[in-house]
Amino acid sequence: MIRIATSLDVKDIVEMSKQFYPETPYWTSHKIPFCDDTVTDLVERLVRKGIFAVAEVEGRLVGMLGTHIVPFIFNAEELVCIEAIWWVHPEHRKGGIGVALIKKVDQLRKLRGCKTFQMMRVAGTNPALDKLLISLGFEPSEYCLTKVT
Numbered sequence: 060m061i062r063i064a065t066s067l068d069v070k071d072i073v074e075m076s077k078q079f080y081p082e083t084p085y086w087t088s089h090k091i092p093f094c095d096d097t098v099t100d101l102v103e104r105l106v107r108k109g110i111f112a113v114a115e116v117e118g119r120l121v122g123m124l125g126t127h128i129v130p131f132i133f134n135a136e137e138l139v140c141i142e143a144i145w146w147v148h149p150e151h152r153k154g155g156i157g158v159a160l161i162k163k164v165d166q167l168r169k170l171r172g173c174k175t176f177q178m179m180r181v182a183g184t185n186p187a188l189d190k191l192l193i194s195l196g197f198e199p200s201e202y203c204l205t206k207v208t
Contacts, residue, residue, distance in 0.1 A: 063111065063167075064125075068111075068113055105125040108127075110140065111125040112167075122151060122157065125142075128168070128171055137174045138173045140171070145161075158191070158195065178192050179203065
């Protein structure tokens with residue numbers, strides 16, 4: 060079941076984030092430590108002010124898509140929806156949960172008046188995700204490179 064996260068889900072979302080984080084280059088290459096307090100603050104903010112959808116299977120959260128709702132940088136009168144975190148537990152991948160999360164957030168961001176919806180793919184993950192996102196109507200808009208000092 061895909062539903063909107065509530066404040067009661069924050070602890071479980073932080074735990075899922077801990078499972079996701081080691082898969083990212085922010086840990087594997089940059090060695091930036093995970094901070095529970097920082098992630099808790101982020102999740103609470105996204106639940107309150109953004110859109111945060113979760114996937115629940117047999118009473119357990121197994122996936123998440125949290126997004127920011129912010130003014131567009133070149134026109135503050137236009138709102139945009141920007142992904143902050145998207146993850147599905149490995150045991151539940153390839154079953155449509157990731158797509159269902161995207162479709163739910165896409166539906167809700169339109170109701171919130173967001174002109175665009177931006178998704179990202181973490182470096183090192185399957186490039187087939189690009190094709191999946193394109194099949195859902197997304198188009199390439201920019202790429203992110205990170206320099207660590």
